[in-house]
Amino acid sequence: MAKSDSSSINTFLSFLENPVLRHVIRFSCGHHFNDGKSYLEAALEDLAGIGGSNHSITRFIFSGIIKAAIYLGCIGLNIDRKILIESLKTPYFRRGLMNVLSGIGIYGVTKPYRTPAPFLVVWNYTNACNLQCKHCYQRAERPTPDELTTEEKLAIIDQLVENNVSMIAFSGGEPLMCEDFFKVARYAYERGLYVSIATNGTLLTKENVARLKEAGVGYLEISLDGASKETHESFRGINGCFEKTIRGIINSVEAGMFTCIATTATKHNIDEIPKIIDLAKKLRARRVIVFNFIPTGRGEEIIQLDLTPVERENLLKSLYKE
Numbered sequence: 001m002a003k004s005d006s007s008s009i010n011t012f013l014s015f016l017e018n019p020v021l022r023h024v025i026r027f028s029c030g031h032h033f034n035d036g037k038s039y040l041e042a043a044l045e046d047l048a049g050i051g052g053s054n055h056s057i058t059r060f061i062f063s064g065i066i067k068a069a070i071y072l073g074c075i076g077l078n079i080d081r082k083i084l085i086e087s088l089k090t091p092y093f094r095r096g097l098m099n100v101l102s103g104i105g106i107y108g109v110t111k112p113y114r115t116p117a118p119f120l121v122v123w124n125y126t127n128a129c130n131l132q133c134k135h136c137y138q139r140a141e142r143p144t145p146d147e148l149t150t151e152e153k154l155a156i157i158d159q160l161v162e163n164n165v166s167m168i169a170f171s172g173g174e175p176l177m178c179e180d181f182f183k184v185a186r187y188a189y190e191r192g193l194y195v196s197i198a199t200n201g202t203l204l205t206k207e208n209v210a211r212l213k214e215a216g217v218g219y220l221e222i223s224l225d226g227a228s229k230e231t232h233e234s235f236r237g238i239n240g241c242f243e244k245t246i247r248g249i250i251n252s253v254e255a256g257m258f259t260c261i262a263t264t265a266t267k268h269n270i271d272e273i274p275k276i277i278d279l280a281k282k283l284r285a286r287r288v289i290v291f292n293f294i295p296t297g298r299g300e301e302i303i304q305l306d307l308t309p310v311e312r313e314n315l316l317k318s319l320y321k322e
Contacts, residue, residue, distance in 0.1 A: 015072055016109050021065075025105030028062050029098075040066065040098055048088035066101070091192025096166040120167040121160055125153075125184075128177040131200050132237030133225075135264055135305075137297040140173040150180040157188045167194040169221075176203040182215050189216025196221065198262070202241050204248025209255045220252045221260045221289070225268075227275035235268055246283070253284045260287040265315055266305040273315065277322060290319060 015021065028039035033056075037045075042059055043066035045051035051063075074081045087093045096119055103115040126147060129140035148156070160168060168188055175181050175197055188195050196219035197212065204222070212220070222245065226232035229242040236242075252259040261280045265273060273290060280288045292312075295303040307315065 015069070015076075016104050021069060022105050022108065024062070024065050025069075025101055028066065029102045029105055033059065038098075040101060041094075043067065044088055044094050044097060048085055048094065050089055069101075070097075092166045092194040095161075095164050095192060099164045099166065102164065117163045117165050119165070120169060121165050122169045122171055123156070124172055125170045125175040125181065126173040126178050129172060129174040129200070130177060130202060130238070131174070131241060133200075133298065134235050134237065134302050135225075135266065135293060135297075135299045137294050137299055138173065139297040143177075150183065153180065153184045154187055157184065157191055157193070160188075161191045161193065165193065167196070169196045169198060169219075171198040174200055174203065176208060182211050185212070185217055186215040194218055198223070199248075200236070200241070201245035201248035201252075203244075204251050206251050206255075209248075209251045209257065213255055213257060217257070219258045219260065221262050222249050222252065222285075223263070224249070224261050224276060224279075225263050227272050227279045231269055231272055235266075249283050249285060258287075259285045260289060261285045262289040262291060264291045264293050265307060265312075266293045266302070267307065267311070268305050270307065270311060270315060274318070288322075290315070 025040065028043065030038070032038050033042055039059070039062045042051060042055075043063040046055070046059070046063040047067050047070065055063075070084070071081065073079070074084060088097065099115045099117055099119060103110075103113065106116060107114040124138060126143055127138060127140050128143045129136070132141070157168075170181065170185065176199055185195050185197070195215070195217045197217055198221040201222040201224070204220075209220075224232060224245055225235045226242070232242040232245070233239055249259060249261065261276070261283075263269065263273065263276050269276075277288050293299065293306050295306060
């Protein structure tokens with residue numbers, strides 16, 4: 001790091017630790033205008049140019065202070081101001097920055113950094129699933145008796161938004177087993193959350209992919225545990241699921257969705273992971289994620305398939321080269 005860069009960052013960090021600025025940030029988080037927006041939220045909207053005009057003197061003052069702090073941050077962290085302002089027009093980005101600034105106001109600049117709320121919440125939406133995966137950490141199969149009603153699910157979204165969570169990842173079970181998923185996902189999107197889903201891909205018909213896109217889902221993570229029918233289906237427990245998952249990936253890519261292929265590394269498929277990556281490239285997936293095997297749920301029954309430390313290290317080295 002160049003000396004000038006280090007000096008800029010240190011100046012910025014000293015500025016953030018200023019007791020007056022931290023007090024202003026805390027105050028702006030805890031006080032609200034008549035429309036229900038906190039002073040901080042309103043300031044970020046003003047910075048993004050979407051806050052309207054004819055505001056009160058109070059809003060003008062707080063917006064100016066927050067704006068100065070953010071602009072100094074752009075200098076200290078070498079961030080393009082124009083890109084930041086454009087990003088602030090996106091609700092989930094704006095909420096994420098609110099979370100960062102709130103953390104500074106409440107906790108100061110800490111290592112590790114602390115925020116009042118998580119940026120991302122993973123919601124195991126249902127216990128229902130149409131597959132019988134050997135490594136399922138949830139033993140997903142049928143809905144549990146205490147699963148939430150649609151109204152309760154919508155209320156959960158409200159709670160996440162009110163607490164400045166930026167992103168939600170729906171998982172399961174298989175979220176697409178629930179007919180109300182599309183309604184809840186759309187509501188999350190309308191409330192300004194970035195919405196993603198983890199799915200086994202077998203239900204990603206063209207119709208369902210179109211519904212996901214219409215609902216505002218921005219990221220599709222599709223599980224694939226083998227590059228061959230035999231490897232994938234022997235782990236997923238249902239004959240015919242490989243073709244359905246591949247078709248689901250194709251449908252997602254063709255619809256223009258951000259499509260990610262996710263695999264869980266075990267002794268069962270470790271030698272096939274390079275082929276999975278090649279298949280992902282062929283299918284034009286945007287990303288491949290390799291998850292660590294967690295021996296819980298049904299995974300307890302196949303703990304012997306977990307990688308050894310040496311196997312895991314070699315896998316990581318090969319993935320790094322990719």
